[in-house]
Amino acid sequence: MQGRDDRSPMTREEFWANVAVGGPEDCWPFLRCRVGLGYGSLRFEGRTWLAHRVAYLLTYGNVPPALRHTCDNYPCCNPNHLLPGDQKANMADCRLRGRSGGQSPGELHTEAKLTAREARSIRERYAAGDHRIGQMVREFHISRAQVRRIGVGQAWKVLDTVAVPNV
Numbered sequence: 001m002q003g004r005d006d007r008s009p010m011t012r013e014e015f016w017a018n019v020a021v022g023g024p025e026d027c028w029p030f031l032r033c034r035v036g037l038g039y040g041s042l043r044f045e046g047r048t049w050l051a052h053r054v055a056y057l058l059t060y061g062n063v064p065p066a067l068r069h070t071c072d073n074y075p076c077c078n079p080n081h082l083l084p085g086d087q088k089a090n091m092a093d094c095r096l097r098g099r100s101g102g103q104s105p106g107e108l109h110t111e112a113k114l115t116a117r118e119a120r121s122i123r124e125r126y127a128a129g130d131h132r133i134g135q136m137v138r139e140f141h142i143s144r145a146q147v148r149r150i151g152v153g154q155a156w157k158v159l160d161t162v163a164v165p166n167v
């Protein structure tokens with residue numbers, strides 16, 4: 001192991017440079033430090049992260065508390081092989097919140113439902129002076145509070161700090 005390098009924080013570009021990126025269906029193993037069952041491990045934005053969680057964050061703009069590999073290949077960083085959560089209850093809960101139109105305390109879940117493209121769309125509409133929140137609530141199935149937070153940049157701050165691809 002290259003101890004010094006493994007503990008140095010990585011940038012977004014360095015992260016992907018250390019992943020064996022392949023085709024959309026392939027497994028993309030992390031090439032550096034491995035921990036536990038084989039998860040990649042690195043320093044990123046001042047914290048120690050598991051590599052697949054960084055891959056998800058950089059792709060989708062957020063990372064859920066629980067994230068599982070559909071390929072059962074722990075070092076894999078292919079975002080197509082990563083799914084939020086592993087509890088049916090969690091997902092049912094998330095769907096319910098989306099339908100209820102908000103007012104729930106679990107805003108983390110509603111944020112996780114958006115894609116980077118959708119969050120960016122809200123941000124751009126706000127910037128352009130379009131504050132028709134009710135319309136965005138219906139369109140994106142998130143709460144009014146969350147639309148406002150994304151619009152003013154309190155949520156999805158990651159859009160400002162890294163180049164999140166539109167997925």
Ligand SMILES: [Zn+2]
Pocket residue numbers: 026027028071072073076077078081
């Ligand atoms: Zn995989």
